[in-house]
Amino acid sequence: MRPFTSTIFAEMSALALRTGAINLGQGFPDTDGPPSLLADVAANVIGGVNQYPPGPGIPALRTAVAEHQRRFYGQEVDPERVLITTGATEAIASAILALCEPGDEVVTFQPYYDSYAATIALSGATLRAVPLRPGSSGSPTFAFDPAELRAAFSERTRVVLVNTPHNPTGTVLDREQLTLLGQLAVEFDAVIVADEVYEHMLYDGREHVPMATLPGLADRTLTISSAGKTFSVTGWKVGWVHGPVDLLGSVRAAKQFLTYVSGAPFQPAIANALALPDSFYDDLASGLQSKRDLLSAGLRAAGLTVYPSSGTYFVVTDVAPLGVADGAEFCWRLPDLVGVAAVPVSVFCADPDLGRTLVRFAFCKKDEVLTEAVSRLANLQKALS
Ligand SMILES: *Cc1c(COP(=O)(O)O)cnc(C)c1O
Secondary structure, eight states, X not given: OGGXXXXXXXXXXXXXXXXXXXEOSSOOOSSOOOHHHHHHHHHHHHTTOOSOOOTTOOHHHHHHHHHHHHHHHOOOOOGGGEEEESHHHHHHHHHHHHHOOTTOEEEEEESOOTHHHHHHHHHTXXXXXXXXXXXXXXXXXXXXXXHHHHHHOOTTEEEEEEXXXXXXXXXXXXXXXXXXXXXXXXXXXXXXXXXXXXXXXXXXXXXXXXXXXXXXXXXXXXXXEEHHHHTTOTTTOOEEEEOOHHHHHHHHHXXXXXXXXXXXXXXXXXXXXXXXXXXXXXXXXXXXXXHHHHHHHHHXXXXXXXXXXXXXXXXXXXXXXXXXXXXXXXXXXXXHHHSEEOEEGGGGXXXXXXGTTEEEEEOOSOHXXXXXXXXXXXXXXXXXX
16 A cells, blocks of 8 residues: 555645645535535434444435436336445445456556555556547547557456546547447456446536446446535545446445445435436536636636546646646646646556646636636746746
8 A cells, every 4th residue: 555645635635725725636516515415414413314324225325326327317227236335435446346356457547536546456456557648539638549448458357447427537438439448348258347426517418328328238337426426515425336236246245344334314315315306417517517617718828738628527737838847746836836726647647657747627616716716827827937
């Protein structure tokens, strides 16, 4: 665990606090989730829903997750095959720890969500990270090279860990890309672990395609999501995973010795929230889309290259046009330069050169906070010179 002793979020958030910078580093919303959800949880705590819930999660929430999959994706999920976890993070960890051992390989994209590399290391498996790069195939969005993806697979591949919409790049993998991933998983008999925590944060009319809904993949796919992201309550850490009975049984075995259970008062409230009307989900996406536009325009005006974000809380920029050679060094200076904090993409890469000049900004903040950040960033070129 030596390479994983500190996280960039802790370091950058501490720096932001020390300098009074606006923290666009860590991806958490600065507004609360739906009032009905908050009131439900408060009532549950006062009303005595405070002891260990059942190991797999309460039936109402497992049923609500299954209903949610049918409502949004036409997917049939048996509530018996839903496992409630301590955030998506525990679902990912349980899946990797349950399925992988030394000698196995996990294929994922880099940059990746920061828990991936640490969790794979805990399992003793080897990470095979395939680059997502901007600008390939003439498009400014991040994409993988199909030949590079294929080359990462072998008979040692045990798991394909795929995140779409993708943190940090904001990329939404399209049906064709997902199909290719699925074909490779079938060819090499790998399990797909699909991290879909941003399933309700897609912009410009894009639609989320769950991996498990592609033909022939349901039997080998574990699908993961999180109430923290969907309901803007990232501190609650309630997530879930569903999939075929044999795989889910293994995941449950690992999960029950990580935390056993959690979130008793949250679980019934989240079950109710999943049934909120479409307007809730539509407003979530449209609100975030306008925040994306606000921050992206400001970053562009400040002289950064801004890669289009089609989903998530994040937009990735390139700081090279500012004459900056190292994104990490830039992020350490940014709070002092203009009073804004961000995170370097290189820390999310197995090969740090891949993201050397890339910097991630979070836009899941109040409009007035983003407006103030944009006005501060307008001083950036002067501050650098
Ligand atoms: C936030 C996030 C998670 C973790 O979700 P929690 O429910 O907070 O554990 C997992 N994967 C990705 C890509 C994320 O951005």
